[in-house]
Amino acid sequence: MSKPASRDSYAGYRSRLVEAVRAAGIRDMAVLHAVSQVPRHLFVPEALRSQAYEDTSLPIGSAQTISAPSTHARSIEALQLTGREKVLEVGTGSGYQTALLALTAGTVFSVERVAALADQARRNLAAAGVGNVSILVGDGTLGWRAYAPFDAMVVAAASPDVPAPLLEQLKPGGRMLIPIGPPDAQVLTLVTVDETGTQARTPLSGARFVPLRGTHGFE
Ligand code: SAH
Numbered sequence: 001m002s003k004p005a006s007r008d009s010y011a012g013y014r015s016r017l018v019e020a021v022r023a024a025g026i027r028d029m030a031v032l033h034a035v036s037q038v039p040r041h042l043f044v045p046e047a048l049r050s051q052a053y054e055d056t057s058l059p060i061g062s063a064q065t066i067s068a069p070s071t072h073a074r075s076i077e078a079l080q081l082t083g084r085e086k087v088l089e090v091g092t093g094s095g096y097q098t099a100l101l102a103l104t105a106g107t108v109f110s111v112e113r114v115a116a117l118a119d120q121a122r123r124n125l126a127a128a129g130v131g132n133v134s135i136l137v138g139d140g141t142l143g144w145r146a147y148a149p150f151d152a153m154v155v156a157a158a159s160p161d162v163p164a165p166l167l168e169q170l171k172p173g174g175r176m177l178i179p180i181g182p183p184d185a186q187v188l189t190l191v192t193v194d195e196t197g198t199q200a201r202t203p204l205s206g207a208r209f210v211p212l213r214g215t216h217g218f219e
Pocket residue numbers: 060064065066067090091092093094095096097098111112113114117138139140141156157210211212213214215217
């Protein structure tokens with residue numbers, strides 16, 4: 001981050017947001033620290049800036065939404081990142097979750113199908129001073145083969161099931177967070193693959209994400 005968070009005029013709002021995220025049950029210190037650092041007002045449309053530090057989802061254009069910060073925090077906490085991982089994110093959206101991941105992992109590779117959102121996310125991340133991120137415009141249900149395998153993955157859109165290419169690109173011992181279910185209600189699910197290739201699924205919470213569109217998504 002280029003500018004210490006304490007010196008910008010939104011720092012007080014961010015401290016209150018950290019308290020809201022903590023109240024939602026998030027305990028991972030690295031995740032809470034990331035929430036305290038990332039200037040969320042740069043990731044929401046200008047007209048909605050006054051709501052940027054409320055723990056709510058907001059529209060970001062192209063019929064998509066940025067999730068509530070506590071939802072992002074819960075997903076990232078479940079990945080148990082140490083700060084060194086190579087992470088794949090499917091559904092860059094505004095780039096806010098990408099920024100949280102960039103502060104809690106090593107490198108982030110993020111795929112977004114809507115070019116206008118990917119462009120906006122690149123601008124948002126640059127404005128926030130976040131550097132260790134690469135964004136690809138394409139169908140994230142296919143993963144990002146050139147940089148596979150990944151230590152961890154986050155799918156930021158509702159998926160009918162786990163896309164097979166993503167499982168193939170997850171390292172043995174890797175963790176994936178994905179909302180599984182129909183477009184109107186999903187279960188945020190932690191998918192792990194052990195060293196023998198055995199898959200386990202742990203349901204974490206109910207969720208409502210926008211649909212994942214693509215070869216291994218809806219349509
Ligand atoms: N977490 C994001 C919000 C994600 S909304 C944020 O912090 O702003 C879900 C995103 O997934 C949308 O931007 C949508 O365009 C994208 N998406 C849907 N299907 C996709 C696919 N197959 N590949 C890549 N992105 C996809």
